[in-house]
Amino acid sequence: MTDVNSLRVRLWRRYAELGGDLAEIEADLREPLDADFAEQANELEEQVALEALESRKLREMADIRAALARIADGSYGTCVVCGEPIAEARLQALPTAITCIGCAGKGEQA
Numbered sequence: 001m002t003d004v005n006s007l008r009v010r011l012w013r014r015y016a017e018l019g020g021d022l023a024e025i026e027a028d029l030r031e032p033l034d035a036d037f038a039e040q041a042n043e044l045e046e047q048v049a050l051e052a053l054e055s056r057k058l059r060e061m062a063d064i065r066a067a068l069a070r071i072a073d074g075s076y077g078t079c080v081v082c083g084e085p086i087a088e089a090r091l092q093a094l095p096t097a098i099t100c101i102g103c104a105g106k107g108e109q110a
């Protein structure tokens with residue numbers, strides 16, 4: 001039996017951590033550009049990288065919210081493709097997993 005409670009705690013912690021990271025990224029993005037043009041080019045490049053990082057973190061937060069919703073409605077830990085239970089080791093390694101390892105391997109679900 002999967003220890004859903006400890007996974008839920010981990011998901012919440014990760015969620016809070018991501019929220020903190022995002023606040024930092026947004027503060028960086030809001031910093032005014034340097035007056036020097038060459039420096040501006042560097043800063044704009046950095047912004048593009050930060051925005052990519054930001055969207056990855058936002059996606060992870062959405063996955064975590066979905067996992068928490070599945071915990072709440074009792075469907076957590078069940079593969080959305082084949083309906084079989086997801087192995088505990090897989091959930092421990094990837095608490096936001098929505099497919100069993102077999103279905104993930106088939107590439108039916110990202």
Ligand SMILES: [Zn+2]
Pocket residue numbers: 079080081082083084099100101102103104
């Ligand atoms: Zn499956």
